[in-house]
Amino acid sequence: xxxxxxxxxxxxxxxxxxxxxxxxxxxxxxxxxxxxxxxxxxxxxxxxxxxxxxxxxxxxxxxxxxxxxxxxxxxxxxxxxxxxxxxxxxxxxxxxxxxxxxxxxxxxxxxxxxxxxxxxxxxxxxxxxxxxxxxxxxxxxxxxxxxxxxxxxxxxxxxxxxxxxxxxxxxxxxxxxxxxxxxx
Amino acid sequence: xxxxxxxxxxxxxxxxxxxxxxxxxxxxxxxxxxxxxxxxxxxxxxxxxxxxxxxxxxxxxxxxxxxxxxxxxxxxxxxxxxxxxxxxxxxxxxxxxxxxxxxxxxxxxxxxxxxxxxxxxxxxxxxxxxxxxxxxxxxxxxxxxxxxxxxxxxxxxxxxxxxxxxxxxxxxxxxxxxxxxxxxxxxxxxxxxxxxxxxxxxxxxxxxxxxxxxxxxxxxxxxxxxxxxxxxxxxxxxxxxxxxxxxxxxxxxxxxxxxxxxxxxxxxxxxxxxxxxxxxxxxxxxxxxxxxxxxxxxxxxxxxxxxxxxxxxxxxxxxxxxxxxxxxxxxxxxxxxxxxxxxxxxxxxxxxxxxxxxxxxxxxxxxxxxxxxxxxxxx
Numbered sequence: 001x002x003x004x005x006x007x008x009x010x011x012x013x014x015x016x017x018x019x020x021x022x023x024x025x026x027x028x029x030x031x032x033x034x035x036x037x038x039x040x041x042x043x044x045x046x047x048x049x050x051x052x053x054x055x056x057x058x059x060x061x062x063x064x065x066x067x068x069x070x071x072x073x074x075x076x077x078x079x080x081x082x083x084x085x086x087x088x089x090x091x092x093x094x095x096x097x098x099x100x101x102x103x104x105x106x107x108x109x110x111x112x113x114x115x116x117x118x119x120x121x122x123x124x125x126x127x128x129x130x131x132x133x134x135x136x137x138x139x140x141x142x143x144x145x146x147x148x149x150x151x152x153x154x155x156x157x158x159x160x161x162x163x164x165x166x167x168x169x170x171x172x173x174x175x176x177x178x179x180x181x182x183x184x
Numbered sequence: 185x186x187x188x189x190x191x192x193x194x195x196x197x198x199x200x201x202x203x204x205x206x207x208x209x210x211x212x213x214x215x216x217x218x219x220x221x222x223x224x225x226x227x228x229x230x231x232x233x234x235x236x237x238x239x240x241x242x243x244x245x246x247x248x249x250x251x252x253x254x255x256x257x258x259x260x261x262x263x264x265x266x267x268x269x270x271x272x273x274x275x276x277x278x279x280x281x282x283x284x285x286x287x288x289x290x291x292x293x294x295x296x297x298x299x300x301x302x303x304x305x306x307x308x309x310x311x312x313x314x315x316x317x318x319x320x321x322x323x324x325x326x327x328x329x330x331x332x333x334x335x336x337x338x339x340x341x342x343x344x345x346x347x348x349x350x351x352x353x354x355x356x357x358x359x360x361x362x363x364x365x366x367x368x369x370x371x372x373x374x375x376x377x378x379x380x381x382x383x384x385x386x387x388x389x390x391x392x393x394x395x396x397x398x399x400x401x402x403x404x405x406x407x408x409x410x411x412x413x414x415x416x417x418x419x420x421x422x423x424x425x426x427x428x429x430x431x432x433x434x435x436x437x438x439x440x441x442x443x444x445x446x447x448x449x450x451x452x453x454x455x456x457x458x459x460x461x462x463x464x465x466x467x468x469x470x471x472x473x474x475x476x477x478x479x480x481x482x483x484x485x486x487x488x489x490x491x492x493x494x495x496x497x498x499x500x501x502x503x504x505x506x507x508x509x510x511x512x513x514x515x516x517x518x519x520x521x522x523x524x525x526x527x528x529x530x531x532x533x534x535x536x537x538x539x540x541x542x543x544x545x546x547x548x549x550x551x552x553x554x555x556x557x558x559x560x561x562x563x
Contacts, residue, residue, distance in 0.1 A: 075448070076518035109521055109534075111420045113495075 002052045006092045009063040016155035017044045017062045018147070022070035023081035025049055027103055027134040031070075034144040041157050043148070051085035065155040066163075067093060068147060070101045070132075071118060073110045079118060086125075094125050096163030097154050100172075101130045101143065122172035129172035261329040265341060266543050268362060269327070273531075273539040274389030275397070276415040278557035279365065281382040282408040287338055290324035293407075297322040300403045301344075301396075321345045321357055332368050332547060335375040337383045339366040344396060361392030363400060368550040371558060386557040387550065388412065389538070413560065415536050420495075421556050422525050422532055425549065427498040429527045432545055433465040439528035443505075447520035455517070457509060461527075471500045 004019075018035065020028040025047070032045040044062060053061070067089065072078040082100075089098065100122045105115060122129040130146055133139030150170070154163040301320050327339040341364045345357035365385035367375075375384055390397045401412045417425075429438055441464040447453040475497050506517045524533045530540040530549060538553065540546050 074521065077516055078519075080518060108416055109419070111418050113420055 002055055002058070003088055003090050004051065004053060004064060004067070004093070005090045006064070006097055011063055011065075011156065012042070014157070015042045015044065015062070016066075016151050016157060017046065017064050018066045018068060018151050019046045019048060019064045020068050020070060021048045021050060021082065021085055022072075023049060023078045024070075024072055024075070027070050027072075027132070030134070030140045031144060031147070034140050035148065038148055041152065041155070043151070050081050051088035053088075065097060066147075066151045067098050068101055069098070070103065073102055073104045073114055073118070074107055076114065079114060083121065094127065096165075096167030098125065099128045099130060099147075099150055101132050101147070103132050103134045105131050116178055119172055119174050120178070123174040126167060126171045128167065128170040261327060265325070265327045266546075268341065268343075269364065270540050270543050270546065272362070272391050273537050274364075274391050276417070276536040276538060276553065276557070277388045277390070277401075277412045278386055278415045278560045279388045279404070279412055280386075280410045280561055281378055281384045282404070282410050284381050285383045285385075285408050287326060287340070290326065290340070294322045294324045296407070297324075297342075297400065297403055301399055304399055319346060320360075327364070327366075330366065330368060330547070330550075332551070333370075333372060335372045336367045336370055337385055339364060339368075340385065342400065344392070344400075361390070361396040361400075363388065363390040363392075363397070366550060366554070368547060368554050370554055374558065386561060387415075387554050411562075413562070415553075415557055415560055417532050417534055417536060417538070417553075417556065419522055419534075421552060422522050422534065423498050423502050424552055425530075425532050426525045426527075427468065427493060427501055428548060428552070429525075429529045429545070430464050430468045430501070431493065432529060433461055433468075436542060436544065437461055437528065438464070442524075442526045443522060444524040445517050445520045446523050447515070447517075453520075454523075455515070455520070457505070457517075459505065467504050468501055471497050471504065474500075 020031060022028045028047050032047060035043050035045050046061070046064070069082045069085070071082050100118065102115070102118055104110060119129060128150065130143065132143035132146075134143070150166065152158050153161050153166045156162075298320055301322070321344070323343050323345070325341045325343070327341050330339045331337065342362065343359045344361040345359050347357050366387050366389075367385045368387075370384060370386065378384055390400070404410055405412065426441065426443070430441060432438065438461045440461055441459040443457045443459075445455040445457065447455065472493075475494065510516050522534065524531065526532070526539075529542045529545055530538065532538050538549070540549055
């Protein structure tokens with residue numbers, strides 16, 4: 001089983017590598033275009049539909065600093081695919097090098113249980129949960145900025161801050177009464 | 185200006201500035217009865233004020249509910265009225281509590297609503313496309329016997345009759361529009377927390393011309409200071425309806441279980457998935473048996489266990505249907521959305537349309553929908 005390992009390769013100079021995992025393969029395209037515009041560091045964006053990643057590229061692939069799972073809440077399949085991909089990550093990634101990004105959270109077609117399930121998943125893994133709006137260019141820009149701020153820390157480009165420290169500040173929390181039904 | 189005259193003004197000024205601290209707002213909302221659109225959450229206990237506001241989380245249906253028993257509802261309810269409610273497709277909305285709605289004044293409400301519709305017609309708001317000679321007669325009536333608990337208000341049925349355009353003098357008026365307001369097994373904490381003058385009938389169903397529906401809604405909004413909004417039957421709610429109807433198969437056959445899914449491909453793909461009733465029943469009972477086996481390991485009172493259905497059983501049932509479809513067609517329905525569920529007992533559409541074909545399970549269906557309506561009501 002090919003597990004993605006965070007520390008098995010050497011980092012590049014002033015480089016940050018991010019892996020966007022999305023089952024629909026839509027939002028990751030526009031995010032990638034916006035992410036490579038960054039000028040302060042060289043940002044390499046790798047796209048994937050799900051993990052595990054193909055073995056053929058194992059040698060050429062650089063060290064991945066941040067794995068971002070993009071979940072579209074209107075589709076159950078998206079969430080299931082992201083959940084299944086988590087198994088192929090080395091536990092070292094969960095010290096601040098994984099984050100979840102959720103789209104379409106405001107859509108009325110989304111049952112509340114699905115968002116609760118994503119929150120519980122993110123909270124149990126101590127990862128941040130970002131909400132993004134993928135239909136407008138402004139939304140893409142905002143999502144890019146937030147991802148970049150986490151990516152720079154995860155790649156070690158920000159002095160005095162490590163990914164683990166940032167994740168302890170930004171991790172998703174679940175209110176204690178999340179399982180309580182509204183009615184008795 | 186004498187200095188003595190200034191100081192009392194300044195003092196008064198100071199008093200008025202310091203009189204409204206921000207953190208007493210929550211207390212005010214609970215004790216004063218001025219807010220007409222009462223928040224559902226304001227009735228939750230003191231813990232909701234002290235720790236996290238449940239605003240983000242208290243938005244889910246019950247995770248387990250009692251299995252529906254077939255109610256021989258014709259004993260309690262007038263069968264003619266019942267016949268009006270079944271076998272019609274209703275468009276659902278939620279309603280916030282009505283202010284000073286009295287069940288004893290239904291006749292006067294009928295007159296007022298007829299006058300309102302006539303006045304709106306005069307103003308030129310198009311009500312019908314046929315000639316201006318149509319007169320509308322409104323009748324409000326009570327459907328007694330449907331309320332399940334003591335806190336529920338009685339169901340109100342509204343009908344609008346009119347004569348067709350080229351009718352003879354003695355031809356009776358036919359109903360062109362019907363609607364009803366109901367509350368079945370509403371949350372007792374919430375119902376008891378409402379101030380005295382408010383009646384809660386959160387579920388509104390209408391069938392007929394859209395223009396008449398808007399007129400009736402605007403009349404209610406003007407007279408009873410409530411607000412209406414569209415009620416969608418969410419994915420979870422549709423799953424519940426599917427499971428509850430399938431559960432009734434032994435008593436009255438569902439004949440088939442039909443689901444309509446939409447898949448987000450270009451061009452959009454619509455899948456109609458019909459399951460034979462016997463197969464659906466077998467799948468459902470096997471899901472229930474598994475749950476029973478798990479429960480026997482723990483200790484639960486036997487009659488509780490037989491009667492209650494958990495959300496895990498419902499999702500397990502749905503998962504079984506989806507994996508069967510995947511095995512045959514290699515198409516994962518999780519990627520799409522469920523639009524409609526129908527059986528011989530009724531049909532429900534995501535857009536908020538419901539049809540109950542069998543009066544025996546009406547109470548259970550309406551309980552579920554009342555819960556949905558109470559949840560959707562805005563703050």
